[in-house]
Amino acid sequence: MTPSHIAIIMDGNGRWAEKRSLPRVKGHAAGAEAVRRTVEACREMGVKWLTLYAFSTENWKRSKTEINFLFSLLGKFLEGEKANMLKNGIRLNTIGDISGMPDNIVKKIRAIQKATAPLSGLTLTLALNYGSRDEIIRAVKKISSSKPADTQKAFEDALDTKGMPDPDIIIRSSGEMRLSNFLLYQAAYSELYFTDTLWPDFGKKEIEKALASYASRDRRFGGY
Numbered sequence: 001m002t003p004s005h006i007a008i009i010m011d012g013n014g015r016w017a018e019k020r021s022l023p024r025v026k027g028h029a030a031g032a033e034a035v036r037r038t039v040e041a042c043r044e045m046g047v048k049w050l051t052l053y054a055f056s057t058e059n060w061k062r063s064k065t066e067i068n069f070l071f072s073l074l075g076k077f078l079e080g081e082k083a084n085m086l087k088n089g090i091r092l093n094t095i096g097d098i099s100g101m102p103d104n105i106v107k108k109i110r111a112i113q114k115a116t117a118p119l120s121g122l123t124l125t126l127a128l129n130y131g132s133r134d135e136i137i138r139a140v141k142k143i144s145s146s147k148p149a150d151t152q153k154a155f156e157d158a159l160d161t162k163g164m165p166d167p168d169i170i171i172r173s174s175g176e177m178r179l180s181n182f183l184l185y186q187a188a189y190s191e192l193y194f195t196d197t198l199w200p201d202f203g204k205k206e207i208e209k210a211l212a213s214y215a216s217r218d219r220r221f222g223g224y
């Protein structure tokens with residue numbers, strides 16, 4: 001069965017560039033093309049939710065040049081994809097503390113979110129200035145003064161992922177096998193899929209391989 005929600009830790013842009021003796025930013029540029037291919041493949045396959053880890057709370061440790069390049073790439077991606085999203089029923093969503101992102105990016109995101117809000121094809125969620133620990137701490141702060149009857153529901157509603165299903169599968173490219181502060185609460189019963197493919201080489205074939213692996217898994221959610 002096709003998973004409803006695929007979440008991806010896009011890793012290996014730097015190594016892809018290094019292998020080609022190119023500056024790291026070239027790997028990110030190629031990574032943005034992989035994002036386009038992956039969104040398209042997921043849409044074609046009828047996936048309803050695709051969540052991409054695009055900028056973590058830890059990515060601020062990178063050089064200013066690299067950070068600025070990533071933001072500029074994201075700005076271009078948003079501008080370039082707006083028409084495609086509207087045409088193909090793709091709704092834009094974000095998780096993470098967007099207020100920490102540059103104003104011009106926030107404005108672009110808000111405008112596209114508004115324009116694509118009524119669409120019901122694929123929901124593309126970009127995790128931006130996102131870290132699970134930060135998300136959980138913000139959620140705890142939000143509910144700390146209330147005494148909800150249903151604490152689990154109140155907590156889940158305070159997370160950035162409110163209204164989203166938990167990921168069925170979390171994919172990480174580039175051979176690293178860890179979650180790196182991505183959807184830690186939501187990943188409780190997610191299937192994990194790791195591939196050596198570097199993110200810039202990712203696309204439809206890789207999604208198909210991940211989904212074939214997913215189809216062979218026996219999901220018991222603690223039952224039997």
Ligand code: FPP
Binds near residue numbers: 013014016029070
């Ligand atoms: C990890 O590779 C990738 C990132 C930290 C950023 C992800 C960004 C993109 C895929 C490009 C633009 C995104 C969008 C949504 C248009 P890395 O730099 O950590 O690679 P390395 O581990 O090989 O150094």
